Amino acid sequence: MKPVYKYIDVFSGAGGFSLGFHLTGRFKSLLAIDNFKPAALTYKTNFPHALVVNEDVKELDKELLTGMVKPDEIDVIIGSPPCEPFTGANPMRKKDPLDRLYSDPMGQLTLHFIRIVGYYRPKIFVMENVPAITEDGLRDALSIEFKRVGYEKIYFNALLAEDYETPSHRKRVFISNIPITPRKSSRRITVKEALSDLPEPGEAFPNHERPPDPPWRKLKRIHRLRWGEALIHYHGAEKSLPNMVKLNPNTIAPTVLGSSRFIHPFEDRFLTVREQARLMGFTDTFVFIGGRDEQYNMVGEAVPAPLAKAIAWYLAGKLDEEVT
Known part of the structure; x- marks a missing residue:
């Protein structure tokens, strides 16, 4: 042994x-x-x-x-x-x-x-x-x-x-x-493969509550986004960086950061904490404690x-x- x-x-x-x-x-x-x-x-x-x-x-x-x-x-x-x-x-x-x-x-x-x-x-x-x-x-x-x-x-x-x-x-x-x-x-595990077998948000599953819907105007913009496009960009020390990216289901996701929020590839909503955790390879038995933003940050x-x-x-x- x-x-x-x-x-x-x-x-x-x-x-x-x-x-x-x-x-x-x-x-x-x-x-x-x-x-x-x-x-x-x-x-x-x-x-x-x-x-x-x-x-x-x-x-x-x-x-x-x-x-x-x-x-x-x-x-x-x-x-x-x-x-x-x-x-x-x-x-x-x-x-x-x-x-x-x-x-x-x-x-x-x-x-x-x-x-x-x-x-x-x-x-x-x-x-x-x-x-x-x-x-x-x-x-x-x-x-x-x-x-x-x-x-x-x-x-x-x-x-x-x-x-x-x-x-x-x-x-x-x-x-x-x-x-x-x-x-x-x-192997490369795609977004679609990583998220495919999760139940609908809100079902009895840890850290899988549906995030609040964005305001109506932002929701319209989200609906028009293509896979891989970002809703906003922010400036770091060296370059402009995307956030609120609509995920391409056929590729891997971009880097998950504490500030990252991703848009579901097939639905006009942000990922749940559990979906985001899937993109980082966390097991579904791993439970996050704290407020929703704190949970997203811990994942990223x-x-x-x-x-x-x-x-x-x-x-x-x-x-x-x-x-x-």
Whole structure:
């Protein structure tokens, strides 16, 4: 019987990253940390065996953390510090890339992830973020910070979620002390396939209530949209970005973000939270706690579960090699 490896999830959000690890049957979450109460409640609901700490990570020192979970109890640390300081979708992003890490209070949270990795010195750590976290000196800065806590070699693993059977596009970098190269799937799961077997909104199904209809004028515009067209555009730091896109049923969906709202390909309405969660590969048994907008945000800010699962299988293989 193969061993079950233990891990900590820092900046866990609702638990998309952890869900992928859980689905392999090879990992057990001992501790999750997130300061957003609906996310912490969602995590605890779906992973009742885990200790969930709903606190600001800056307030958690070594004595407190290692008193809850000892360093020799864990094998892996995973986590997703906020991407807002780094992403080009943020119009308030600082101009100097290093300021995004060292001056922006949210960017500094990445350094707190590294601090916690240093407390535990796990066999493997994996930190997820947007590719822009590697731009213009940030890659070297992060390598230096991880070296300070004992990791000489750092790898910046860029992966596409759709390569691992996620029904939406998402490119993310997974920073780790090992190269991470899961086997890609040859399948692409389309929007139509992802949504096809769901019941009508409002039926007894978790997080599947029909969203409020938009105002009449906006509804008329929605009706005229073609597949792939957006109702609105907003300006990020680098370019104009679409929102309220009418999904093309025959392709994967665009990137799901916390602010994303998608229009159903065949009906003049927004997707339900459950439909949006399907686009991120969440299982239907995964329940989101909180208000509707909070639920949408938790879905959009997660690591897609199929991608997380592929990473987890890869890590389990590497850890098995150490055991044997």
